[in-house]
Amino acid sequence: MSEEVLGGLETLIREKVIYCFQCGSCVGSCPTARAIREYNPRRIMEELILGRWKEVLSGNLIWLCTLCHTCYEVCPQGVGISHIIVELRNHAAKMGLAPTEYLNNVKQVASTGWTSPLTGAVQRIRKELGLPEVDVGRVDEVRKLMELTELRRMMEEQLS
Amino acid sequence: MRYALFPGCMIPLRLPHIERSTRMALEALGIEILDMKGASCCGEPISIQSLDRMAWLTLAARNLCIAEEMNTDILTICSGCYETLKTANFSLRRDPNLRKRINEKLSAIGKEFKGTIEVRNLIEVLRNFGQDKVKAHLKRPLKGLRVATHPGCHLLRPSDIIQFDDPMRPVILDRFTELLGAKSIQYPKKMLCCGAGLRLVDLDKANKLVETKLSLIESSEADCIVVVCPYCMIQYDLTQRMIKREGKAAFNIPVLYYSELLSLALGFSPSEIGLRFHRTSVEPLLERLS
Ligand code: SF4
Ligand code: SF4
Numbered sequence: 231m232s233e234e235v236l237g238g239l240e241t242l243i244r245e246k247v248i249y250c251f252q253c254g255s256c257v258g259s260c261p262t263a264r265a266i267r268e269y270n271p272r273r274i275m276e277e278l279i280l281g282r283w284k285e286v287l288s289g290n291l292i293w294l295c296t297l298c299h300t301c302y303e304v305c306p307q308g309v310g311i312s313h314i315i316v317e318l319r320n321h322a323a324k325m326g327l328a329p330t331e332y333l334n335n336v337k338q339v340a341s342t343g344w345t346s347p348l349t350g351a352v353q354r355i356r357k358e359l360g361l362p363e364v365d366v367g368r369v370d371e372v373r374k375l376m377e378l379t380e381l382r383r384m385m386e387e388q389l390s
Numbered sequence: 391m392r393y394a395l396f397p398g399c400m401i402p403l404r405l406p407h408i409e410r411s412t413r414m415a416l417e418a419l420g421i422e423i424l425d426m427k428g429a430s431c432c433g434e435p436i437s438i439q440s441l442d443r444m445a446w447l448t449l450a451a452r453n454l455c456i457a458e459e460m461n462t463d464i465l466t467i468c469s470g471c472y473e474t475l476k477t478a479n480f481s482l483r484r485d486p487n488l489r490k491r492i493n494e495k496l497s498a499i500g501k502e503f504k505g506t507i508e509v510r511n512l513i514e515v516l517r518n519f520g521q522d523k524v525k526a527h528l529k530r531p532l533k534g535l536r537v538a539t540h541p542g543c544h545l546l547r548p549s550d551i552i553q554f555d556d557p558m559r560p561v562i563l564d565r566f567t568e569l570l571g572a573k574s575i576q577y578p579k580k581m582l583c584c585g586a587g588l589r590l591v592d593l594d595k596a597n598k599l600v601e602t603k604l605s606l607i608e609s610s611e612a613d614c615i616v617v618v619c620p621y622c623m624i625q626y627d628l629t630q631r632m633i634k635r636e637g638k639a640a641f642n643i644p645v646l647y648y649s650e651l652l653s654l655a656l657g658f659s660p661s662e663i664g665l666r667f668h669r670t671s672v673e674p675l676l677e678r679l680s
Contacts, residue, residue: 261585303547375445375499388547
């Protein structure tokens with residue numbers, strides 16, 4: 231685990247996760263926990279507090295959250311689980327552990343500026359509905375900005 | 391009143407009929423819509439935010455800059471875009487450090503975030519326009535229609551940033567549904583997420599969530615479901631057809647985006663607004679209205 235990731239995790243735990251008193255309100259309201267038995271946001275916080283960071287980052291559980299932010303609203307301690315999940319994912323992604331489906335989305339945005347391809351069928355339907363053509367005007371700007379962020383490295387690794 | 395329309399990816403490229411009804415309804419009300427030249431994906435709240443939050447905010451800020459140059463508030467019709475653009479606008483205004491870092495990146499493309507415009511959702515735009523004024527335009531109030539609203543997650547949460555409605559007991563979408571003459575019915579687990587955020591990594595489990603919701607809505611005897619987000623739309627509309635094909639369950643609940651319901655009440659015909667492009671038939675609803 232890189233120094234950078236480790237430092238980031240330590241700060242995250244010290245400033246936010248540590249306030250979790252394990253009440254379980256987040257689990258009770260969590261849609262993913264309802265659909266997937268193994269998923270439990272309270273337990274993810276517990277694991278972090280116990281120092282089992284590596285397991286949390288390399289496991290697939292953190293990628294199952296829908297980011298619905300229900301836990302964010304119901305937590306009596308203001309831990310902000312959904313935002314913590316995002317930070318954990320960002321760290322895992324830096325370590326090359328992001329799901330391919332997510333990286334594919336990035337590739338798509340880099341190629342047309344949008345997350346879905348501009349198919350002939352869609353263009354026909356838009357015309358039939360009297361809608362203007364889809365703007366793919368400044369994808370160069372999008373790509374340039376992506377290159378100035380972590381996404382650049384993730385995409386290069388993915389391609390190599 | 392005028393707004394810069396930010397339609398996002400999903401609606402223009404996968405559900406263009408929603409864009410159609412939105413444009414028609416707003417035009418009928420006299421709300422002016424401007425297109426945002428050079429806009430791109432909002433920044434993408436699930437995949438890109440999860441990979442690199444900084445990249446997410448930077449891409450969002452570029453879109454905000456376009457509206458700032460137009461000196462116009464943004465109207466987003468996707469709750470994912472709403473969360474993204476609103477979070478970026480909020481965070482960059484509040485955090486000078488973050489703003490500096492992102493403006494450094496934006497300078498590479500000759501842009502600068504200034505924080506001069508607001509980001510609105512469709513219901514918010516109608517509320518600002520005036521409930522009574524919307525009502526005065528209705529030509530065919532939807533009398534007797536039983537509607538199950540699904541406000542969804544990112545129209546409401548995280549509430550300290552979104553600041554639109556109560557994050558767990560929202561009322562505004564229901565109020566605007568009833569404004570059209572329909573009845574907004576209550577059903578259990580109304581605030582449960584549709585599961586769209588899971589589609590990319592676990593389609594089966596995403597479908598399991600929406601199945602739960604569909605069966606609760608079915609038992610409440612709703613004539614249709616109303617959503618305000620294209621991801622929720624796909625979850626309810628497309629998944630219903632998928633699970634039917636797989637022979638798992640057979641729901642027949644029409645799903646409408648709010649602008650479609652509004653357009654019907656404004657007197658537009660189903661063919662004008664492209665209701666034929668729905669994956670789950672809207673016929674039962676149209677029969678109910680005739
Ligand atoms: S609701 Fe908050 S305090 Fe309770 S277990 Fe979840 S994160 Fe911890
Ligand atoms: S944001 Fe994630 S962890 Fe929190 S309630 Fe929603 S799915 Fe569960």
